[in-house]
Amino acid sequence: EKQPWMPTHPQKPLIIKPGVQFTTKVRLLVKLPEVDYQLKVKTIFDKDLPPGRVRRQFFILTSTHKVMDVEESSNGCLSVEFRHLVTSHLHLCVFCWFQGPLSVMEELHSLSFEAQFNILGINIDLETCSFPLVVSSSLSQLSGCWASIMWYNLLTDKPRNLGFFASPPQASWGQLSEVLSWQFSTFTGRGLNREQLCMLGEKLMGQQASHNECQVSWSKFCKENIPGKPFSFWMWLDSILELIKKHLLPIWNDNCIMGFVSKETERACLKDKEPGTFLLRFSESHLGGITFTWVKQSDSGEAPKLISVEPYTKSRLSALPFANIIRDYKVIVDGEVPENPLKFLYPDIPKDESFRRHYNSQQSKGKMFTKTPHRTGPLSAETHSE
């Protein structure tokens, strides 16, 4: 009488934080004959992990028993929802059941559910458990925790293999790229196209590899830093996902952002374009940054130049929406009139045609222009309801 089951978390499912509430639901998928007593479910954290052999031991602070009830929405099955479960630390232990120097974000836990029921004098034990959970004390680990969840669910069908990260299997780029695109389409509304995925594949595996069959290791995906950078591939990609969610959603979904473009491709794209042609791409050197590159008319028949700005990150974008930055960007060259160098979104769409509907899509907090100031009779001031 076991059934697969999945807890929920407002932010990311299967990640819980000590001291913060989470909700979970258990359903009984078989119909029981009418019984005149109540079916009580008990919840246990890390039931099968022997205490003293786990690295961090947690327990549930809140009530762990609840009675099942007939679910209104379904066909009379029993279910129970725990709404305010909270876990807490016990302590760190010395002997760990997993091997190797795994990080906390790779440490898998689980919730178990038990119930008993008696029919015709026979006791029947019901038991089920959750998919692996990751317990994270800090939001700053969320990205790594989510990588664990993705890797696990991508590469194993077992509902519960808590030692998975002792020797995590590799993923083919074919599988992985599908999951990455799905991340984008789930969290933003637009997935990744072939060119974007191709750039990511090259970034992760190098240019020569036959991509779809190429194997990617867990370490390469999430643990090793990108050569020359202080962050891993997934840290970088997830920082961009966060940036889109918070500051670029409409223009990302409206396909204004090429985003994942190597510098070689960028050069190839813009080489023969009109001066003023520009494209938007995510920074490869900064976490969560976006920049634009435009074609500058050269002064005297030389080849045109490509110019980029320093990446905009969330702190600057929270002060001013990106569409407005593009609209109002000016270059001051000494002695000339400030001019906006951004004219055509690659390949050749007039800027305002692409971005007009996004100007002030979030209201500009720092607006400096007043269309027509309120005014009243002579020498009266503050007409705005004061």
Next chain:
Amino acid sequence: EKQPWMPTHPQKPLIIKPGVQFTTKVRLLVKLPEVDYQLKVKTIFDKDLPPGRVRRQFFILTSTHKVMDVEESSNGCLSVEFRHLVTSHLHLCVFCWFQGPLSVMEELHSLSFEAQFNILGINIDLETCSFPLVVSSSLSQLSGCWASIMWYNLLTDKPRNLGFFASPPQASWGQLSEVLSWQFSTFTGRGLNREQLCMLGEKLMGQQASHNECQVSWSKFCKENIPGKPFSFWMWLDSILELIKKHLLPIWNDNCIMGFVSKETERACLKDKEPGTFLLRFSESHLGGITFTWVKQSDSGEAPKLISVEPYTKSRLSALPFANIIRDYKVIVDGEVPENPLKFLYPDIPKDESFRRHYNSQQSKGKMFTKTPHRTGPLSAETHSE
């Protein structure tokens, strides 16, 4: 063997929040003869308030005993510092020792400290206690709590009169205005001048009152709303203090903000001034808002008009510093070239002379201008370290 004593709080002294650490220090002001045992101090919350007769009962969650030590900085006196005290709720009680429908922010508490010492076979009890404390569960109550602390310390010399707010005495405007000015000079660096205090006095008590002797009630100061407004006098004033602390500090301290000006006074000031003369004043209709009013040249020999903008509040000022707003403010009148109407800070100081040193004093987060973009050889992009 009692001595006055004062706890400290990072934000505002004498206000503590359940579950958040605070620090407190006790000194023994007499020198004891050498003793061969240690003097242990015990801390008790609300020692003398009978349980069951207080509205909210708190207790200290952390260790309450600590041994006194010779203080290095002073002349060998004993002292002890409790660094990580935390209180927590017990419950609400029915019978309250105070009368009337007082708010939580008027509920006074205290910390008591006890020590015993034995000399020549005689036990001597030492005891002291703190000035009244206010316990607040939320930052949104901080303003009201601070008003209680101010009123208490302004109007009583008793170190501990927990029933004070059952019938709070009135304050003379002479006393109160001094405290208000002191609030500004303590938290910002510049106090309030005579004109500013005069405006506040009229706002609080009406125009005709002989100010310094006029009595202000606690209710009028902090509990009743200003007629026609959804906030009290102190709520309004404190919101301005917060605005200055966060967004206007340099220009406030540089005396660029008249700030507290009635509309009548504003009119009298600006009436005969050059077009383009402006002044800055705090909004009387919005909490934590600042606005500017300028003299507009009338079209055809009419009397000049005074125009104001809608108040800027913290959300807009956090996107763009106020000095930059003043520098870049433009009015677009249909069919004309946008123009900045702010020329002379009242009475007649050229704008840039007053504000130049404050432009970009906080770095503008949403800057849109690049002096000279980085650039490299032909067709190379992103020179900013990528």
Next chain:
DNA sequence: ACAGTTTCCCGTAAATGC
């Protein structure tokens, strides 16, 4: 329904542990 009050929890910064 409402206002006063508390809880909740993200996100950053700082502290802590290893």
Next chain:
DNA sequence: TGCATTTACGGGAAACTG
């Protein structure tokens, strides 16, 4: 020492509670 991990708590918003 440096890195991994946890704690602290301001701030805004939701939830609570009489």
